[in-house]
Amino acid sequence: MPYRANTDDFRFIFDNVVGFDQVAGTELFAEATPDMVSAILTEAGKMCEEVMAPVNRDGDLTPAVLENGVVRTSPGFAGAYQAIAEGGWIGMAADPEFGGMGLPLTLQTAVNDMMSAAALSLQLCPLMTQGQIEALEHHASDELKALYLPKLITGEWAGTMNLTEPQAGSDVGALSSKAEDNGDGTYAVTGQKIFISWGDNDITENVCHLVLARLPDGVPGTKGISLFLVPKYIPDADGNPGEANSLRVVSLEHKMGLHGSPTAVMSFEGARGWMIGEPHKGMAAMFTMMNNARLGVGVQGLGAGEGAYQKALEYAQERKQGRTPITDGTGMIIDFADVRRMLTTMKAELFAARSIALSVAVALDMGRATGDADWKSRAAFLTPICKAYGTETGINVSQMGIQVHGGMGFIEETGAAQYLRDVRVTAIYEGTNGIQAMDLVGRKLMDGGEAAFRLLEEIETQAEQARAQFPNMTEAVWSAAETLRETTEWMVAQEDMQDRFAGAVPFLMGWARVLGAHLHLKAAIAEGGKGPRTELARFHIKRLLPEHVGLMAQAQAGAAGLYALSVEDLAS
Numbered sequence: 001m002p003y004r005a006n007t008d009d010f011r012f013i014f015d016n017v018v019g020f021d022q023v024a025g026t027e028l029f030a031e032a033t034p035d036m037v038s039a040i041l042t043e044a045g046k047m048c049e050e051v052m053a054p055v056n057r058d059g060d061l062t063p064a065v066l067e068n069g070v071v072r073t074s075p076g077f078a079g080a081y082q083a084i085a086e087g088g089w090i091g092m093a094a095d096p097e098f099g100g101m102g103l104p105l106t107l108q109t110a111v112n113d114m115m116s117a118a119a120l121s122l123q124l125c126p127l128m129t130q131g132q133i134e135a136l137e138h139h140a141s142d143e144l145k146a147l148y149l150p151k152l153i154t155g156e157w158a159g160t161m162n163l164t165e166p167q168a169g170s171d172v173g174a175l176s177s178k179a180e181d182n183g184d185g186t187y188a189v190t191g192q193k194i195f196i197s198w199g200d201n202d203i204t205e206n207v208c209h210l211v212l213a214r215l216p217d218g219v220p221g222t223k224g225i226s227l228f229l230v231p232k233y234i235p236d237a238d239g240n241p242g243e244a245n246s247l248r249v250v251s252l253e254h255k256m257g258l259h260g261s262p263t264a265v266m267s268f269e270g271a272r273g274w275m276i277g278e279p280h281k282g283m284a285a286m287f288t289m290m291n292n293a294r295l296g297v298g299v300q301g302l303g304a305g306e307g308a309y310q311k312a313l314e315y316a317q318e319r320k321q322g323r324t325p326i327t328d329g330t331g332m333i334i335d336f337a338d339v340r341r342m343l344t345t346m347k348a349e350l351f352a353a354r355s356i357a358l359s360v361a362v363a364l365d366m367g368r369a370t371g372d373a374d375w376k377s378r379a380a381f382l383t384p385i386c387k388a389y390g391t392e393t394g395i396n397v398s399q400m401g402i403q404v405h406g407g408m409g410f411i412e413e414t415g416a417a418q419y420l421r422d423v424r425v426t427a428i429y430e431g432t433n434g435i436q437a438m439d440l441v442g443r444k445l446m447d448g449g450e451a452a453f454r455l456l457e458e459i460e461t462q463a464e465q466a467r468a469q470f471p472n473m474t475e476a477v478w479s480a481a482e483t484l485r486e487t488t489e490w491m492v493a494q495e496d497m498q499d500r501f502a503g504a505v506p507f508l509m510g511w512a513r514v515l516g517a518h519l520h521l522k523a524a525i526a527e528g529g530k531g532p533r534t535e536l537a538r539f540h541i542k543r544l545l546p547e548h549v550g551l552m553a554q555a556q557a558g559a560a561g562l563y564a565l566s567v568e569d570l571a572s
Contacts, residue, residue, distance in 0.1 A: 002049065002053055002054075003048065003049055003053040003056075003117060003118050003307060003310060004049065004310060005041075005044070005045025005046070005048050005049050005114045005117075005118075006045075006114075006306065007038075007041040007042060007045045007114075009351070009354070010041055010110045010113075010358075011037070011038065011041065012523070012526075012533075013351075013354065013355055013358055013523075014037065014106070014110075014358070015526075016522065016523060016526035017355050017358075017359075017519055017522045017523055017526070018106070018355060018358045018359045018361075018362045018519075019362060020032075020037075020104075020106055020358075020362060022362065022366060023104050023106055023362055023365045023366060023369065024037075024104075026365075026366070026369035026370065027369070028368065028369040029103070029104045029365065029369060031102075031103075032103060032104050032107065037107060040092075040103070040107060040111070041107075041110060041111075043087070044087070044089060044110075044111040044114060044115075045114055047083055047084070047087055047089070048114045048115055048117070048118035049118070051079075051080050051083045051084075052080050052083075052084075052115060052118035052119040052122060052123070053118040053119060054076070055074070055075070055076035055077060055079075055080045055119055055122065055260075056118060056119040056120075056121075056122075056260075056307075056418075057415055057418070058074050058075045058076050058077075058260070059074040059076075059077065059119060059121045059122060059259060059260020059261075060121075060257075060259050060260065060415075060418045060421075060422070061259075062074050062075050062259075063259035063260065064201075064252060064259070064260060064261065064262035065252065066249055066251060066252045066262075069248060069249065070200075070202060071199075071200040071201055071202060071249060071252065071262050071264070072202055073201050073202055073203055073260070073262065074121075074259070074260040077122055077203060077260060078202070078203040080119065080122055081122065081125065081126075081155070081203045081204075082203075084115070084122075084126055084155065085126075085154060085155025085156070086155075088101060089111055089115070089126065090126045090129055090130060090133075090152075090153060090154070090155045091130075091133065091152075091153030091154070091155075092107060092108040092111065093105045093107075093108040093130070093134075094130075094133050094134075094137070094149070094153045095137055095149070098145065098146070098149035098150050098153055099149070099150045099153045099154060100133075100149075100153050104361070104365045105295075105361045105364050105365050105368075106358055106361035106362050106365050108130070108361075109295065109296075109299055109357060109358060109360075109361040110358065112127060112130075112296055112299050112300075112303070113299045113302065113303045113306070113354065113357070114303065115303070116299060116300045116301075116302075116303025116304055116306075116307075117303040117304065117306040117307040117310075118307070119260070120258065120300060120303065120304045120307075120422045120423065121257075121258045121259065121260030121261040121422060122260060122261070123300065123303075124197055124198060124258070124261045124300070125158055125198045125201070125261070126155065127293070127296045127297075127300070128158070128159055128160055128161060128197055128198055128293075129152050129155070129157075129158050129159040130292065130296070131159070131161065131290070131292045131293045131296065132152060132159025132160070132161070132208065132210055133149060133152050133153060133159070134288055134292045135210060135227075135276065135285060135286065135288045135292075136148060136149055136152075136229070136276065137149070138285070138288050139227070139276050139277040139285040139288065140229070140276050140277075141274075144229065144274055144276070147235060147239055148208060148229070151205075151206065151239075152208065155204065156204060156205050156206070157204055157205060157206040157207070157208055157231075158198060158201060158204040158206070158207050158208070159207075159208050159209075159210065160196055160197065160198055160199055160207060160208070160209050160210065161196075161197075161210050161286070161290075161293070162193040162196055162209050162210060162211040162212065162230075162266060163175075163193070163212055163286065164193060164194050164195045164196075165177065165191065165192060165193055165194060166192065166194055170431070170432065170435060172212065172222055172225070172283065173220070173221040173222040173223075173224075173225070175191070175212060175213070175214065175225065176191060176214075177189065177190065177191025177192070177193070177211065177212065177213040177214065177268065178190055178191060178213055178214050178215075178216070179213040179214065179215055179226060179228055179273065179275075180215075180216060181215075182272070185274070186272050186273060186274055187213075187215075187228055187272075187273050187274070187275060188270040188271070188272065188273075189211055189213050189228050189230050189268045189270070189271045189272075189273040190213075190268055190269060190270050190271070191211075191213060191268050192250070192265065192266065192267050192268070193211065193265070193266045193268070194265050194266075195253070195263060195429070196209075196263065196264045196265070196266050197261055197263055197429075198261060198262060198264075199249055199262060199263070199264025199265075199266050200232065200249045200262060200264055201262060205233075205240075205241050206231055206232055206233050206235075206241045207231070207232040208229060208230075208231045208232070209229070209230045209231070209232070209247070209266070209268075210227060210228070210229060210230075210276065210286065211227070211228045211229075211230050211268060211273060212225050212226070212227055212228075212282050212283070212286060213225070213226060213228055213268075213273075213282075214226065215279055215280065218279075218280055219280070222283045223280060223283075224280055225280065225282040225283050226275060226277075226279050226280055226281070226282040227275070227276040227277055227281075227282030227283075227285045227286055228273035228274060228275055228276065228282075229273060229274045229275075229276050230245065230247065230268060230271050230272070230273035230274075231245060232244070232245055232247065233245065234272060245271045245272055246268070246269045246270050246271040246272070247266060247267065247268045247269065247271040248266075248267050248269070249264045249265070249266060249267075250264070250265040250266065250267050251264070251265045252264055252265075253265070255425070256421050256424060256425070257418065257420075257421030257422040257423070257424060257425065258421075258422050258425060290430060290431070291383060293430045294383050294384070294386070294387040294430050294431065294436070295357065295360050295361065295364070295383060295386055295387070296430075297387055297390070297391060297426050297429065297430045298353070298356075298357050298360075298386040298387040298388070298389070298390030298391060298426075299357050299390060300390075300391070300394070300423070300426050301353070301390040301391030301392070301393060301394030301395070301423055301426040301427070302350055302353040302354055302357065302390045302391075302393050302394055303394070304394045304398060304419050304422055304423035304426070305346070305349070305350055305353075305393050305394035305395075305396075305397035305398055305419075305423065306350055306397075307419055308346075308394075308397050308398040308400075308401035308416070308419035308420070308423075309343070309346045309347065309350060309397055309401060311401060311414075311415065311416055311419070312342075312343065312346065312400070312401035312404040312405065312416070313334075313343060315404060315405050315408070315414075315416075316332060316333050316334040316339055316343060316404055317330065317332055317334050318332060319332055319333045319406075320332050320333070321333050321406075322336075325337070333404075339404060342400045342403060342404055343404065344536070344539050345400065345539075345543075345544070346397045346400055346401070347536060348516075348520070348536050348539055348540040348544060349393045349396065349397060349516075349544070350393060350397060351516075351519075351520065351523070351536065351540075352389075352393075352512070352515070352516025352517075352519060352520060352540065353386075353389055353390045353393040353394075353512075353516070355516070355519035355520075355523075356382065356385060356386050356389060356390070356512065356515055356516065356519065357386045357390055359382060359386075359515075359519070360379055360382045360383055360386045363375050363376075363378040363379035363382065364379045367379055374451075374454070377447065377450070377451040378451055378454070378455070380444060380451070381440075381444045381451040381452060381455070382455075382515075384436035384437065384439045384440045384444065384508065385436075385440065385508055385511050385512055385515065387430065387431070387433070387436050388427070388433040388436040388437060388505075388508055388509075388512075389508070389509065389512035389516075390426075391423070391426040391427040391433060392427060392433065392509070394419075394423040394426060395420065395423055395424060395426075395427060398419040398420035398423050399420055401416055401419060401420070402416050402417060402420060433505070433508075434504070434505060436508065437501075437504035437505040437507065437508040438500075438501050438504050440504060440507065440508050440511075441491050441500040441501065441503075441504045441507055441508075442497065442500065442501075445488075445491060445492055445500075448492055449488050449489070449491075449492045452488050453485070453488070455515075456481050456484060456485050456488070458518075459477065459478075459481040459514065459515075459518045460478055460481050460482070462477075462518065462521065462522065462525075463475075463477045463478035463481070463518075463521070464478065466521065466525050469525070469529055470521070470524065470525075470529065473521060473524070473537065473538060473541045473542075474521065476517070476541050476542070476545060476546075477514070477517045477518060477521055477541060477545070480513070480514045480517060480545055480548050481514055481518075483548060483549065483552050484510060484511065484514050484548065484552065486552075487507065487510065487552045487555050487556055490555075490556050491503075491507060491555070496559070498559040499558045499559050501559070502557065502558055502559035502561075502562050503554055503555035503556060503557055503558070504555075506550075506551040506552070506554035506555045507551070507552075507555035509551050510548045510551035510552050510555060513544065513545055513547055513548040513551065514545070514548055516540060516544070516545075517537075517540055517541050517544075517545040520533075520536065520537035520540045520541060521537055521541070523536070523537055524537040524538070
């Protein structure tokens with residue numbers, strides 16, 4: 001069974017779980033009617049099934065290579081990318097003034113999910129461009145917008161993000177790249193950047209790099225960093241790629257996975273660049289792209305998990321092994337209890353992660369359409385949960401997918417291992433999941449927990465309203481929300497940030513568990529209490545939600561125990 005786009009799942013979540021009708025009800029997104037949404041999901045799904053999925057394995061077996069200074073992409077990628085670009089899938093949410101569709105980010109997020117399931121290493125290219133489009137829309141001059149946005153939106157040009165340096169990973173403020181004023185409105189950018197996803201390619205006319213660098217008067221740390229747009233080819237008077245800029249790909253990394261995605265070491269050697277935003281305010285401008293990318297990477301994780309789940313399900317339905325343990329069974333391993341446990345866990349986790357991601361997108365759309373601060377704070381609070389839980393779900397589901405395959409999962413021929421190798425990096429890039437958790441207990445609780453408590457109130461209110469219909473499930477969800485409330489109050493009360501950070505990851509995952517149960521419950525309510533979605537909700541709430549108890553206990557354990565063993569003790 002080849003990849004199948006799960007468009008019906010998106011329609012159900014839109015209509016019954018995340019409140020997409022609120023987005024479509026705004027003046028800004030009034031064109032996102034049910035008919036339009038259905039048509040877009042159908043066409044995007046067809047493109048993912050028929051064009052992207054067939055090249056996924058080629059990207060793994062025949063990686064991108066650097067030949068005589070030119071990056072050669074994997075077989076089939078050029079044609080598949082062309083289909084993505086010509087279909088308008090890159091600029092779905094972009095400003096119509098520059099050729100975008102102006103559609104809700106929620107819809108773009110659903111399409112990115114399907115694209116990630118079909119071919120993650122290829123999907124990373126348009127994802128980076130989408131982030132650059134948003135950054136330029138918010139921070140670039142009108143002249144730069146007019147020149148670059150139309151080409152990025154059509155996919156003729158691709159975008160990248162250049163933050164990391166050999167000595168400056170998560171600590172971006174330690175970068176050494178510099179920029180000097182040329183006196184003509186441009187800057188000479190010099191430095192080396194590493195881990196640049198799709199740093200170059202042979203499938204677009206130009207590659208546009210957003211580069212963080214420091215001006216001569218920039219203070220140390222992140223407050224002294226500026227942002228520059230540095231194209232591979234400098235546009236000529238007609239806006240077409242002109243002379244080559246002073247930059248080059250030094251090498252491509254040999255990676256565990258994502259072989260079809262060229263990850264470059266970039267050298268900027270006095271390259272000509274244009275400032276984006278204000279001097280020394282580069283991190284603020286770059287965070288526009290990074291926040292978009294954190295939602296996108298969370299979706300990459302669960303999208304890859306979807307691909308792994310479908311492959312595992314297919315194998316379980318075809319693999320005969322041993323005597324069937326149930327009456328009138330299929331005779332295949334899908335009849336065995338542990339295989340059913342794994343497959344149902346995979347499906348339940350993916351639904352929860354997908355619903356959380358689309359909830360973030362709805363909040364971002366509503367914040368943009370209404371300007372309401374509550375929607376914006378909701379999106380900000382949910383984003384690190386979406387990124388971390390979405391990627392951990394992708395990793396765990398891909399791991400279980402290999403286990404379902406048994407010994408054949410360890411054999412590369414089946415392709416099961418590719419999903420795990422490809423998705424593993426999503427928990428690392430765009431801010432490691434540990435950093436997402438630190439952000440959640442740090443910046444996202446600077447409001448005293450107001451955004452968190454509003455979400456908890458929603459969860460408990462829904463549980464109360466559905467108590468007569470689902471007494472057992474609603475009691476479990478309500479009680480879990482109360483435990484989470486107590487832990488959130490504990491977090492807010494801690495003045496020592498080390499105590500918060502020590503429990504940050506379990507706190508985040510506890511939030512994911514409770515939010516997932518809440519969203520599953522909404523699905524069961526919408527279904528009317530009978531059917532597969534209700535049974536999936538019951539599975540999640542009975543078998544997965546109880547993990548929140550242990551997670552909340554860890555969240556409140558404090559930092560002292562983590563330092564009880566000395567460095568010498570750890571090494572002995």
